[in-house]
Amino acid sequence: MMAITRYPAAPRRGAIGIVHLGLGAFHRAHQAVYLERYRQRSGDDTWGVCSANLRGNxxxxDSLAAAGHRYHVAEYADSQTVTLREIGVLEETHFTGQDKGMGRDADGQWGRDLAPLLARMSDASVRIVTLTVTEKGYFLNPASGELLTDDPMVAADIATPHTPRTAPGLLVEALARRRAAGLAPFAVLSCDNMPDNGRRTRAAVIQLAARRDAELAAWIEREVAFPCSMVDRIVPAMTDADFARLAELGVEDPNAVVGEAFSQWVVEDDFPQGRPAWEADGVEMVADVAPFETMKLRLLNGxxxxxxxxxxLAGIETVFEAVNRRDLGTLLRRYMLTEAAPTLAMPAGTDLAAYGESLLARFANDxxxxxxxQIAMDGSQKLPQRWLLGTLARLEAGHDAPCIALGVAAWIRYTASQDLQGTRYPIDDPLAARFAELHGQYGQDAEALVNAFLAMHDVIPPALARQPSFVTAVFGAYRTLTREGLAGALAALERT
Structure with a gap:
């Protein structure tokens, strides 16, 4: 019999202290849950959330607005243990992207709700702006950290800064308005899976602001706080089966999200205009989040x-199915303990072996x-942080990295847009067109294809591509994977 715990939402308050950019499933199942728990515990009515969807549909x-901005989160410890939470902390939702069929509107603004969103961000009551826009939403070169000024969206923000389309553009315009009005700036808190996410956000915003006004850029650099954070909760994309399971529990909610019971949020404590006292609700406030975020990126996300x-590539659909294969479980343990863990500098007392085992248990949540x-999306943006920077450090210290060499080989083969059995799938990545071009040009020459991918210096750090042993290992893994399949490649790895 299923064990169900239910928590209704706290009474509505109406005061908004946080604007969030990126109204996706993760935000609704992570940050919003912490804020809902905080509101219920404290009764503090000043930290409601205005959340905006910057792209997509x-x-x-509109669905959240029709529901009074209330929705449900189902937290599963396993298939028989679930906590149902009603979330009511959202007070407003906006859309600023370009929906299908929506061009520029009559007054030249991009997206339907840009004006009210910027007005909200410019309001003195807003003291924090948070983001979950994925790695590509910052428009930074994943290898160098430089702003992608030739991207059409960034170029549009440079040309027409008062009608921004990107998250950095929204931040620059809102901060410019606050500066002009004599208002203190809000703190900017990135909640995306990037190392040094606060500092990378700061770099994107300042670089974009400098294209507009050097004094504005200097003011942002001097006055605006960009704390880093580490977020952790597995939140899969919703499926028809998920909605059917919720309906069996009496939840008919098109906006519901499902996640695991585990949740973690580690935040650098730098909020000049104040913040919720959310320590009692499980948020870890620290002076330096870097060790925690690097651990999570390289062990969990890697x-x-x-x-x-x-x-x-083997036609496996879910994490649960994959991790329950003995050879893949063995691969993950080897990768975490012998390749990733040695690259980490953790506080004393951190048990990385125990953390790794806890991850395997979470992956096996039925x-x-x-x-x-879903996880494979945007690999060009994710892999430098998850694999490549740590691997470079490992190689420079004189060690090998056969697990990551196999991973890079699998990524290259994955971008061919069909698995090892010939089943086709779309590639969702900002560099998808370039991947297709490389496969079209070099697809019949495995060595040339591998070399061409490793020469993509906006993804692969040049110093890593110059490591002969790594290049050889990637090519060897690619050849074994394409000739002998997944089982053959994993068996070959076990022999090394």
Missing amino acids: VGLV SHSLLAYLGA SLRHRLQ
Whole structure:
């Protein structure tokens, strides 16, 4: 019999202290849950959330508005243990992207709700702006950290800064308005899976602001806080099966999200205009988040990416299916303990072996249908942080990295847009067109193809591509994977 715990939402308050950019499933199942718990515990009515969807479909924004901005989160410890939470902390939702069929509107603004969103961000009551826009939403070169000024969206923000389309553009315009009005700036808190996410956000905003006004850029650099954070909760994309399971529990909610019971949020404590006292609700406030975020990126996210590219090539659909294969479980343990963990500098007392085992237990949660194709998205943006920077440090210290060499080989093969059995799938990545071009040009010459991918210096750090042993290992793994399949490649790895 299923054990169900239910928590209704706290009474509505109406005061908004936080604007969030990126109204996706993760925000609704992570940050919003912490804020809902804080509101229920404290009764503090000043930290409601205005959340905006910057791209994708307008339907979620309208659906949440129709529901009074309330929705449900189902937290599964396993298939028989679930906590149902009603979330009411959202006070407003906006859409600023370009929905299908929506061009520029009559007054030249991009997206339907840009004006009210900027007005909200410019309001003195807003003291924090948070982001979950994925790695590509910052428009930074993943290898160098430089702003992608030749991207059409960034170029549009430079040409017409008062009608921004990107998250950095929205931040620059709102901060410019606050500066002009004599208002203190809000703190900017990135909640995306990037190392040094606060500092990378700061770099994107300042670089974009400098294209507009050097004094504005200097003011942002001097006055605006960009704390880093580490977020952790597995939140798969919703499926029809998820909605059916919720309906069996009496929840008919098109905006519901499902996640695991585990949740973690580690935040650098730098909020000049104040913040919620959310320590009592499980948020870890620290002076330096870097060790925690690097640990999570290289162990959890790095392992997820290994499963995603290798598993997808073998036709495996979910993390649960993949991690329950003995050979893939063995791969993850080897990767975490021998390749990733030695690159980490953790506080005394951190047990990385225990952390790794806890990750494997979370991956094996039979209640989650976390699709490997979802994890495989945007690999060009994710892999430098998850695999490549740590691997470079390992190689420079004189060690090898055969697990990551196999992972890179699998990623290259994955970008061919069909698995090892010939089943086709779309590639969701900002560099998808370039991948297709490389496969078209070099697809019949494995060595040339591998070399061409490793020469993509906006993804692969040049110093890593110059490591002969790594190049040789990637090519060897690619050849074995394409000739002998997943089982053959994993068996070959076990012999090294």
